[in-house]
Amino acid sequence: MNDKPAPSPFWSFSLRLYGRPGAPAACIALQEKNGVDVNVLLFCLFAAASGRALGVGDAEKIIAAVDPWKAGAVAPLRAARVFLREPPPVVDAADAAALRRRVKAIELEAERLQQEGLYKTFPMADFGRPAAMPKAAARNNAAALERAMGAAFDSAALGAILAAFDTSGD
16 A cells, blocks of 8 residues: 555656656756756746746745755755765675665655645645746746846756747646
8 A cells, every 4th residue: 555645736747847858958957057956947837837927036935945855855865866876996886876776766755745845835826927828938937937046047958948848738
């Protein structure tokens, strides 16, 4: 028996979007080059798919809500996973690889919990403002996140994730 609740529509949306061609590489590029929290970006795109346009203040609220979890859980797990790619010689490489797989699964669960928290904290019916066109809202929401972060996102990576959004079927 599995006690885990059914995934939220946001988690399901994220899995579909991340599965589109070019999306994983674009997300990693935005994370590594611009410090983007991919879960936050995906939430901004989920809001667009839900017919919501976000402002800079909305993006700032999302960032502030997840920062403690990201700093205390997701980022340390990610750092451990990355470290385990090339363990020190004192640790058996096969053992480190097995540990890395387990850490990766735990990191993914931490990200799922972050997404579930965002979904519960910011109900789409009450968040942002109505938007008639999801594609335009996606561009708007990504721009709001950029401004909230005070960053200029890598244009190729952002274009790729927006292209994946355009074909995500949502």
